[in-house]
Amino acid sequence: MLITRRLGYEPSLALDDALRALSAMDWSRAGAGLLAYYPVVRGNPFQAMLYSQLGDAGLTPVPTYDPDTTLRLARAVAGSGLHLVVHVHWLNVVMAKAADEADARDRLKRYLDQLSQLKEQGARILWTVHNVLPHETRFERLEAELRQGVVNLAERVHVMSPRTRELVSPWFDIPEEKLLAVPHPAYHDVYPSWMTKQQARLELGMPPDVTAFALVGRVQPYKGLTELLDAFDRLCEREPGRYALIVAGPTNQEEETRAFRERVLTHPAVYAALRKIPDDEMQVYLRAADVAVFPYRRSLNSGALALALTFGLPVVLREDSGEAARVSPSYALRYDGDDPDGLLTALAQARSLVTPRARAAALGAAARISPSRVSRAFAAAVRAWLDSGGSHP
Secondary structure (H helix, E strand, O other): OOOOOOOOOOHHHHHHHHHHHHHHOOOOOOOOEEEEEEOOOOOOOHHHHHOOOHHHHOEEEEEOOOHHHHHHHHHHHOOOOOEEEEEEOOOHHHHOOOOOHHHHHHHHHHHHHHHHHHHHOOOEEEEEOOOOOOOOOOOHHHHHHHHHHHHHHOOEEEEOOOOHHHHHOOOOOOOHHHEEEOOOOOOOOOOOOOOOHHHHHHHHOOOOOOEEEEEEOOEOHHHOHHHHHHHHHHHHHHOOOOEEEEEEOOEOOOHHHHHHHHHHHOOOOEEEEOOOOOHHHHHHHHHHOOEEEEOOOOOOOOHHHHHHHHOOOOEEEEOOOHHHHOOOOOOEEEEOOOOOOHHHHHHHHHHHHOOHHHHHHHHHHHHHOOHHHHHHHHHHHHHHHHHOOOOOO
């Protein structure tokens, strides 16, 4: 048979593909069902990693792309006795294209109405909290209202940081009994990782003996761009020629990002690839680095941090971030983001992490959140919730 397409990869055929997935289910297993999820982000492996072991829970993941398609699926399977879990991900898409505040409120209401209709059709709602609020928000109050509305309608809220309830509390509240806690997975087997540091630095034209920091991922102001470059400049003034900064990722058009771009492109100690990094190239920047830096002004969960650990990189991060509660001093330095010299001090001290022991500790931390391990934990948590019967524990 000629393969003409992969099921689940065409939004216009999402409903048909989801219904076709029923034929692959093990109907002899009690509690079998579908896990429909949206929005779908193909460029980010998070969803594929999280769902990789979902079969252990008797559930088949199906991408439905949007609430309308998901509602059509819910109506198609209503009354069948089949479990239908609706897993909602990033909410930034709801009001991203709103023309103004009135339009944003209309979109918010429609979104919550659709979730209510899904519940009426028997769907079990699960939401993953990826961020506190969107990194670039125009309607902060409405974004908070949306999240509270989703929490109210969801039976479970998937959190990846032990500090989630604390960090989101200024904007919305998550009842403790709704928590489903499973960490963000690492990135084992997602990116090639065979390159040596020597080869990576040779390809980047970087000296072999400098201590190299890395900022990897989208280059946006919330990541503390100005603070990082200011601290790095001061560090280089203290000890010229001893440090390098690698920046790898696409930029946006915000004023601070443009200013950062202008500075790094003329900086003699900064090696910048300000574009989307292909999967097979990611290892070059991570292998060339000694320490990954995360001076994010507001951070709940960080896929980039999980990626850094996967490559055995020790990390520097703010102590008020969501990830700070999970890292260990054996491979991480935490600093006070409100201290004007906090980041500079941390960067200066980071050389103490450039050791085989710290790299081994980082690799060990990544192994504890390997994709298969996290996915099995997620599958078990979802199964326990569904088997508990009611909406609440």
